[in-house]
Structures are given as C-alpha cells and as structure tokens.
Amino acid sequence: MTMRTKILIGAAVLAAAAQPALARSDDCEGNESLRLVNGRFHTMDARDSVVNSVVIQNGKFAAVGPHGMNEGDRCTRSVNLRGRTVVPGIIDNHNHIVLLGLRPGHDTRLENANSIAEALATLTARASQVPAGEWITSIGGFSRNQFFPDPVPTRFPTIEELSSAVPDHPVFIMESFFGPGAANEKGRDFFVTNGVPVGADGSIAAFGPSLTALFLLRQMQTLETQKRGLQDAMTYAAGIGVTTHLDQGGFPAVGDASDGAANFHKYRAYDSLRALLRERKLTNRIWINFLHLEEDPATPELQARLDNAFNEFGDDMVRVLGIGEFTAGPFFLPGGPSWQNGTRLVAAAGWRNENHSLSTSDFRVIIDGWQAVHDELVDADKPEGIANLRWVLAHVPFITPEYTEKLKALGGGLSVLGGWRWLTGSDAQNGPPFRDILASGIPVGMSSDGMQISTMSPWINLYYVVTGRNARGVPINAAQTLNRKDAIRLYTANNGWFLNAEDKLGTIEVGKLADLVVLSADYFSPAAVPDEAIKDLRSVLTIVNGKIVYDDRDGSRRDYWKAGLPQ
Ligand SMILES: [Zn+2]
16 A cells, blocks of 8 residues: 555545534535426436426436425425426537637627517627627527528628617627628727728628638637636526537637637637536536547547547546547548548547538448448457447438438437528428438437537427428428427437437436426427427526526526517
8 A cells, every 4th residue: 555545545534534523514415405396397218208296316316206205305495397398408419519608709699589670689688798898799500591581681780780789889790600790880990990891781791801800809818708608608508408518629720810610729629618617617518529620641630639538538517428520531521531540540449439411422421431440340350340339420411211221230320400401401401301310210319510500599400300491481391300209309318329328318217417407388289389489499497417507487587698589
C-alpha cells in the first residue's frame, strides 16, 4: 500500500464517521423525493402504459404508477399536475447545441414565429430582457418561408420594422450557414462603419457580407458570453421539452470571415460546456460526437483522437459517445481515401460512428463503404465486424428499402428529422420515408439537426412527421407520414438506442434517469391539439435528472420565444 492510498483510505474513514452528524442536522438531506400526481404519464414503455403518478428519488424514477407512493412521507414533495399530459424527456439524437451556445449576441430563436409580426414580437420580447445597447441576434434555425403561406412571396423584416420592434439594441438576423441576413438601424450603423455593405432595406447579402458581419460579432465574445449563450440555449431547449442532446460538432473554423454559422474552434468550442459542467450549471444532458473533416489520406487528427481520447467517457450529463457526423474526407463527399481510412480506424478502435446523408446517392457510397470495412474485419478473424458498434446514418431523405436492409444487417440505425424539410423542403426535396423506415424494423430515432439549417423544437419536427407539410403549408411528404404515437416514440423510447443508453433514457420506468416533460396540451388528442397546433406545443414543467429545470405551471414565465405562440 502506498502512502497516497493510506491517506485516501484515512479520508474515507473520516468522511464515513462524519455522516451521522450530517444526518442529524437534516435527515431528509440526500433522501428527498418528488412525487408527481394526477398527470397522464405516457411512459413509452414496451406495453405503452399510461399511469397517473410517479415518484422520483436520487435522480431516478423510484415508482411509476400507483405503487410505492410514500403518502405522507415528510421528505417527499408532492406536485399536482391537474390532469396534464406527460412524456419522457425528449432526446434529440443529432443536433448542434454546442454551436447554438456559441452564437454571438443574445441569440433569439425565431422558429416559433409564423409571420413577420410574430418574429418582430419575439425580438421585442427578447430585447426587453437584455440591457440596451447589447446585440440581439438570430443566426440560423429559421427561414423566411415560415412567415408567409404559399403562394405569398416571402421576405425578411425590413429595416423600419426591425428598428421599430427593437429601437434600443443593434439587431442582426441571418438564415442558415451563410446568410442572407438583415439588420435594424443600430445594427446597420455598426456594420457600415466596419465595412459591411447593408442594403437600403436593411438586407445583408449571403456569404461575404453576412459572414463578415458574423465574424465582427464573434470578435466581441468572451468565455463569459459563451457560457451565457449555452445557458440560454439549454433554457430554450428545456422550455420546449428537449432534455438530452447528442451534439454532432461543427466544421473546423479558420478564424476569419470565411467561417459560417456551423464553424467552431475544434478544441476550444467546448470550453463553455466544460465550465458549466464544473460549476454544476448544466440543465440538459449534452453528449458529444467528435466531427472529423480532413483531407490527408492518413487522417492524422482522427488517429490522434482515437489514440488519446476515450469513447463512452463521462457521466450521465456529459459524455463522449463517438465520431460524427463526419469521419474525415472532404465535406459532402464520402467514399474517398481519407474517408475510407478514417472509417477503418474508427471500426478498429471499436467506436461509434455517424455520418449524414443528404442526397439520392451518398447513402449508397456510405453503406457500401461500411460493408467493405465490416467484411475486412470479418476476414481478419473479427467475426462481429461493426455489427455491435451501432453506426448511424442521419437525415436520409432518399434512403431506399434495399439500403435500409443493408444497414440493418450491419447492426446500424437511421436518424430521421423533420424540421429541415419543414423549413425549406419541397416536392422534390422531401422525405425521409418515415413509413418505409419504420416498417423495415431497423433502429430508427428522431433528431432535429438544429440549429443552422433546421429548427430545434421537437413539436415542429413532429408536426412534419405527422402532417408531411412544410412551413408554407404545402404537403410534400404525405405518403410517408406517421401517427402521433409512433412519431413521438422515435423521439423518446427509440432514442435510447442511439445513445447506447436504452437502459437509462427514453422511457418513464422504474430505475431509469428521471427526465420528463409536462406538456402545455395533450399531444395525443387531435381534439385538444389539431394538427396545425402540434408545432405550438411546449413544456410547462421539465425535469432533468430528477430536478426541475423549467417551470411555467402558472403561466407567468415570460420567455421571449413565447411571444409568437398562443398563450
Ligand atoms: Zn448535423
């Protein structure tokens, strides 16, 4: 036994001896439980049980249903949900919450605004929470399409509209990765002074001008503003019921005005997350995939990552899961030498791997390439190949039944989304084929792919799955819709598999981590919530790890993003 071990054991004995004294001062300490009664808990368990009460203890569900209710236990706090509908905490298996947290200015989600007037009301409400003179921004995750039903032409808010909605703060809003954008008068004055051309109507052209504007705002950021940004992003997520994110990284930043909304510093991007973890200020679970893009066929960065980092490492709040959503190779082009090498390395290291598919052909290249790596391992006397590694193909708007079967045979899964197609989809750019995928029996789960080209709200994503309609109200995926229960199962029970955590997350069952969402209305009832109202659902009470992280039961919480929603 070393001296250090002796000291550690000594400390443990002292700590144990101190326990009774602590217990006497407050015998509920560490023993509190939370009892939620009179709800309609859709547990999403294998039997589709619906119960009316649960007990939460030490961050887990201790009782589900009428048993073990501990009536009258003075260490138990009881909350009457007054008949409200409850679902498991929503798991977003593919998004970019870290990038969202890094937005400069006071980021303002516009995804719930269905008109210019609602977008302006959202910005006004946000500005009322922010000291005058500080930037109000909205970067990515919205589209002009959502402000105007088909066939009314779309447009951004004008400089006059933005200036009268937000007179005392500079404003910059920008679509997608690269713009275009728009500014109010205060914003325009700053940009013009710094060499960014701004149109008479406040418009800022895509690429050069929009990205220079973004670069200028990023120059003003500090670790403190990045921490605030991530806290705002988590608060927004909790308010719409998202409790767990699997972050899929960002493109490696160059550090100049060529970087878009989805670029970040590949190492420093996680500083704010790490700081909030240390300070115990995380209100969502944020699990991480590392995105790798490099052209060198030897993929030295990916090699170093696999050599020096741990997969499946962390706790239930922050955990490194795997590699994704790219495994080396040039952007949008899987199949080349660096992608092949990277894929081999990830397989040999036994890590999870995720790639995205957007086109009518890329999924064939990826799945055939994964099959080749699998076959190489089998030939090398590793008979399981990649079959137990749960490799995931994401988005897959055009996946075919043939390739779904191939991936299923490789032990893989499909991550599907709705918000992206809702924002900008069309008759030609539609899918994914939800119905065909579900019928195939392959593991399938929902994600948002927010928040550059897509929205975060699971209710907007589910609206698209259930109706097949885009933001302009045009049906584009009508032959591939799902019913409401099948759809939300993809966001809850099914997503446990996508985090290697189906024993911990995704359903309301005894022993699982206590994450749940009390909804503003009954999602399961078309009478209470017509199809068009699905996208306006939100949380009135969100619990993560047994703790209340969002509470709007009395309707008094004036979150800026509700300005665009029916109250
Ligand atoms: Zn993505």
